[in-house]
Amino acid sequence: MDILQTVEVTKTYGKGATAVEALRATNLTIRKGEFVAVVGASGSGKSTLLHLLGGLDNPTSGDIFLEGQRFSNLTEHELSIYRRRKFGFIFQQFNLLPVLSAEENILLPLLLDNRKVDKEYIGDLINFLGLTDRKHHLPSSLSGGQQQRVAIARALSNKPSIIFADEPTGNLDSVSSAEVLKLLKDSIKKYHQTLVMITHDKEVSEYADRVITIRDGAIVGDEVFI
Numbered sequence: 001m002d003i004l005q006t007v008e009v010t011k012t013y014g015k016g017a018t019a020v021e022a023l024r025a026t027n028l029t030i031r032k033g034e035f036v037a038v039v040g041a042s043g044s045g046k047s048t049l050l051h052l053l054g055g056l057d058n059p060t061s062g063d064i065f066l067e068g069q070r071f072s073n074l075t076e077h078e079l080s081i082y083r084r085r086k087f088g089f090i091f092q093q094f095n096l097l098p099v100l101s102a103e104e105n106i107l108l109p110l111l112l113d114n115r116k117v118d119k120e121y122i123g124d125l126i127n128f129l130g131l132t133d134r135k136h137h138l139p140s141s142l143s144g145g146q147q148q149r150v151a152i153a154r155a156l157s158n159k160p161s162i163i164f165a166d167e168p169t170g171n172l173d174s175v176s177s178a179e180v181l182k183l184l185k186d187s188i189k190k191y192h193q194t195l196v197m198i199t200h201d202k203e204v205s206e207y208a209d210r211v212i213t214i215r216d217g218a219i220v221g222d223e224v225f226i
C-alpha cells in the first residue's frame with residue numbers, strides 16, 4: 001500500500017538572481033512498512049525533502065499525498081494538526097521537554113491531541129525500548145542513547161501513519177548509534193511502521209531496506225535491499 005507520494009514536487013528558496021532551486025521535480029512513492037534512508041552530500045536537498053514530506057514546509061509547486069489525500073499547501077494551522085495526528089518525528093537533538101519525565105515525553109503527542117492512552121501499547125513500547133526502569137527520569141539524567149530511545153517511543157506513541165527521522169544518531173557515539181539504529185529498525189518492524197530517515201552517513205543508511213540518493217536537488221538513485 002502506498003503511504004506517501006510526491007508528484008512533480010519542487011522547492012525554490014528566494015527569488016530572482018539569488019533563488020536556490022533546492023528540489024527539482026521530484027516523484028517519489030513510499031510504501032507501508034518501508035524503512036527508507038535518504039542520503040546525499042551536504043546541501044543536496046535532504047532536509048528540504050524531509051521538511052516537505054513531513055508537512056513542516058510547503059512545496060513551491062507540485063503535490064504531496066498521504067494515504068491518497070493531498071496535504072501540501074494546507075494552511076499552517078491545518079498542517080500542524082496533520083503533523084500531530086499523522087506523523088512522528090525523531091530529531092538529531094532529541095528535542096525532549098526537559099521538565100517532563102521520559103514517560104510524560106512519550107505520552108505528549110497523545111495528550112496534546114486529547115487522545116485516550118492505550119496503556120498496554122505504551123507499556124509494551126517502553127519495555128521494548130528498554131526504558132521501563134528509566135520512565136520516571138528527567139531527560140537530563142538519561143544518556144544520549146536513552147534520550148533518543150525516548151524520542152523513538154514518543155514518535156511511535158500515537159501510532160502515526162509515517163515517521164521521519166533527521167540524522168537520528170548524529171549526536172551519539174558509535175556504540176550508542178548502533179544500538180539506537182537497531183532498536184529503531186526493530187521497533188519499526190514490530191509495530192508495522194513506515195520510516196523515512198535522512199543521513200549523510202553511509203553506515204547509517206545500511207540499516208534501511210531502501211536507499212534513495214539525492215544530488216543537487218534531484219533523486220539520482222533508488223535501491224531496494226530486501
Ligand SMILES: Nc1ncnc2c1ncn2[C@@H]1O[C@H](COP(=O)(O)OP(=O)(O)OP(=O)(O)O)[C@@H](O)[C@H]1O
Pocket residue numbers: 013014020021022040041042043044045046047048049200
Ligand atoms: N531557508 C533557506 N533559504 C535559502 N536557501 C536554503 C534554505 N534552506 C536550504 N537552502 C539551500 O537549499 C539547498 C539544499 O539544502 P538542504 O538543507 O535541503 O540540504 P541537506 O542535504 O539537508 O544539507 P545538510 O546535510 O548540510 O543538512 C542548499 O543549497 C541550501 O543552501
